Amino acid sequence: MEVSEKFLQTALDGIHDCINIINKDFQIIFVNEAASKMGGKKRQSMLGNKCYTQLWEKSAPCESCATGKVFETGKSQQVIKWETGFDGKKYCMEHFVFPIADKEGNVEYAVEIFRDITERKLFEEEREQQRLELGKRIRELRHAYEELESLQSQLLQTEKMASIGLIASSLAHELDTPLATISGYCELLAEDTPDEKLLGRIKTISEQIVKCQKTIRNLLDFSRKSNYERKLCNIHHLINNTLSLIEHRLIIRKIKLHKIFNDKVPLLFVDGNQIQQVILNLINNAVDALPKGGDIGIETRINTEPKSVDIVFEDNGFGISDEDQKHIFTPFFTTKEPGKGTGLGLSICNNIILAHNGKIVLESKAGTGTKFIISLPI
Numbered sequence: 001m002e003v004s005e006k007f008l009q010t011a012l013d014g015i016h017d018c019i020n021i022i023n024k025d026f027q028i029i030f031v032n033e034a035a036s037k038m039g040g041k042k043r044q045s046m047l048g049n050k051c052y053t054q055l056w057e058k059s060a061p062c063e064s065c066a067t068g069k070v071f072e073t074g075k076s077q078q079v080i081k082w083e084t085g086f087d088g089k090k091y092c093m094e095h096f097v098f099p100i101a102d103k104e105g106n107v108e109y110a111v112e113i114f115r116d117i118t119e120r121k122l123f124e125e126e127r128e129q130q131r132l133e134l135g136k137r138i139r140e141l142r143h144a145y146e147e148l149e150s151l152q153s154q155l156l157q158t159e160k161m162a163s164i165g166l167i168a169s170s171l172a173h174e175l176d177t178p179l180a181t182i183s184g185y186c187e188l189l190a191e192d193t194p195d196e197k198l199l200g201r202i203k204t205i206s207e208q209i210v211k212c213q214k215t216i217r218n219l220l221d222f223s224r225k226s227n228y229e230r231k232l233c234n235i236h237h238l239i240n241n242t243l244s245l246i247e248h249r250l251i252i253r254k255i256k257l258h259k260i261f262n263d264k265v266p267l268l269f270v271d272g273n274q275i276q277q278v279i280l281n282l283i284n285n286a287v288d289a290l291p292k293g294g295d296i297g298i299e300t301r302i303n304t305e306p307k308s309v310d311i312v313f314e315d316n317g318f319g320i321s322d323e324d325q326k327h328i329f330t331p332f333f334t335t336k337e338p339g340k341g342t343g344l345g346l347s348i349c350n351n352i353i354l355a356h357n358g359k360i361v362l363e364s365k366a367g368t369g370t371k372f373i374i375s376l377p378i
C-alpha cells in the first residue's frame, strides 16, 4: 500500500508521544504535532535543521545521544532520563529510538519516540518511598517488641528478687526469737555449770549465736522500709555492718578484703539504710567479678576541695569493657546470667548517691579490675 506523506503526518499527529525522524546528519526530516509542541517551535522551521539545536538547544550532538548510538550500532536504543523542559519543569522522558535501513542494511534514518513518563515515575518513586518507610516502621516495631519482651522478663526477675527479699526478712524475724531463747538458755546453763570444759563449749555456742543475731539484725535493718531518714552516721560502721552480711561470700570465694579506713572521716548526714544498700551492691558486684578469688579494697579518704568523703571500692576482677561502661548505670543493664542479676543495682546506687548530692565515678579496664569512687559531701 502506498502511504502519502500527508496521511502519515495525520496519523502520527494523533499520537501523544513525540515522534521525530532524523537522518544521519542529525537533521530533522519529520516531526509530529506533539514533538513540535515539545520543542516550542513551528513544524516548518524545525524541518531540515539539526535535532540538537531544535529540540535540545545545543550547538553539537548531545552527549550519550541514543540516536547517535542507533546510527553507530544499527540497533534500537532505549534510555530513561530526567530532563528540564522549556517551561523549566523537570520531566522524566523515555527515549526509544529505532533504525530504518536501506536495502543494503545501511541505517539511513532513526525514528525517535519520546514519551513523558513523569507521572508514572513519580508514582513509582512514591511507592518505593512508602515501601522503604513501611520497612523502617516494621523494623522499629520489631525492635520495640523485642525490647518490651526483654523488659517484661526483667520485670518478672525483679518481682522474684523482691519476693525473695520479703521472704528473707520474714525469715530473719522468725529466727530472731528462737535465737534469743537459745542465747538465754546458754546463759542459764553457764551459770549452773562448774565444769570448765563444758563452760568453754557453751561460750562458743553463745558467741556463734551472737554472730547469727548480728547478721539477722543487719538483714532486718536493711530490708526495713526506709522513710529516707537522714541522720549523722559513721560511714565505717555502715561499711562494717554491710560486710557482716556478706562475709560468708568472701570466705567461700577466697577473697581477701583490704580495709583502709581514715580515722579522721567525720560523721556524714546520710540515710544509713540507703548507703548500706549502695555498699552492699558495690561489694556484691566486686565479688561477682572475682569468680576465682582475688582482692577487694575498701578505702575511705577526705577531700578538701570540695569538702567531701570518698569511699573507694576496688577489685582486681575481670573489669568492665569500654562498651559496657556506657550502660552500667542504665536500669536493667546486666551482663549476668538470668537469675543472677536484675541490672538495677548500679542505677539505684546512682540515684541514692545523687539524692545525697554526691557522685559515683567509675574507673575500669577490662581484664585488670574495677574501681568505683563514691563521693559524699561533708
Ligand SMILES: Nc1ncnc2c1ncn2[C@@H]1O[C@H](COP(=O)(O)OP(=O)(O)OP(=O)(O)O)[C@@H](O)[C@H]1O
Pocket (backbone or CB within 6 Å): 281, 285, 286, 289, 315, 317, 318, 319, 320, 324, 328, 333, 334, 335, 336, 340, 341, 342, 343, 344, 345, 346, 347, 369, 370
Ligand atoms: N566490680 C565490677 N566488675 C565487673 N563488672 C561490674 C562490676 N560492677 C558492675 N559491673 C557490671 O555492671 C553491670 C550492672 O551492675 P548492676 O549492679 O547495676 O547490676 P547487676 O549486678 O548485674 O544486677 P543486680 O545488682 O540488680 O543484682 C553488671 O552486670 C556487670 O556487668
Ligand SMILES: [Mg+2]
Pocket (backbone or CB within 6 Å): 281, 284, 285, 341, 345, 346
Ligand atoms: Mg549489682
